[in-house]
Amino acid sequence: MIWAAVLATSVGCYLLKLAGLSVPARVLASARVRTAALLLPIALLAALTAVQTFGHGQSLALDARAAGLAFAVVALLLRAPFLAVVVGAAAVAAALRALG
């Protein structure tokens, strides 16, 4: 099942890229469509951030992941590089769990 998702995602993402290079520009020329397409990644990434941090199956939970995300916010405000943000968030959560 994971392979099916990997391959479907791969084929779909390629076709989305190819479509942009291939279709006449006027097909997506509408400003409204462009705006929606620019906001969609923002909405999806925000939803993913929230669910990854506070979701626990079908319930919500406040645990070490929230502390990790708080670290990430501070690190991003300080313009830390992506890898430092991710590794630091993991380290904060791991340290909290180790302390019990």
Add this chain to the structure above:
Amino acid sequence: MSLPLPPLPPLPWADRRRVVLRNSLGVGIAVGTYGVSFGALATTSGLSVAQTCALSVLAFTGGSQFALVGVLAAGGSALSGTLTALLLGSRNTLYGLRLAPLLGAHGIRRAVAAQLVIDESTAMAIGQDDEESARLAFWSTGLAVFILWNIATAVGALGATALGDPKKLGLDAAVGAAFLGLLWPRLKGRVPWLTALVAAAVALALTPVLAAGVPVLVAGVVAVAVLFRSASSAEAGEIVEPDEPTPGSPA
């Protein structure tokens, strides 16, 4: 009142080429390192090393790759993971529209160029002053990121399988941080912030009600629909396409 300034003489092509190639390599190295975190998170989320590497070679668009892996890791179905990844990948279609006249690629060349249409190659290409530099920036940035992203993915995937219990290492917290890192450079202006907050709230509110993975999809679509209706066209016009490399937003 502005005094007319004499136009700067354009740099010779050899100099422009050197600058473009240097910048492209810099972006490639910066973005490539994120591949390590993708490789590590994907394998600790239940993908095999082969599946992880296949995604980086074939899908090659970081946001979608993280999305698929994140939804699967949270217990979502393959279908909702795939749909979330594809919705995120749809922005590359817009990038392609923007790039097509600059690249003027046809046939095999266009088929290859398509795979390299990502945030960074687009930003670097449309940031150039002339078409020759734009084409070079697209190809050199796209190839640099492609090569380094895939090497880094393999390193992260193989390294993480040797690490042990992902929860003890806090890797579940790293997934949320990775999404925030991808989101951060896009949060410029009122409408993007509102969109993000509405989407996050809707996703959390729906989590107890819907199957894992579905709240993210619904939240994404609902947030855009709501803001789309409420935002005046003037506000919508404030949202600009990324026109400079945003090193915080991987492929």
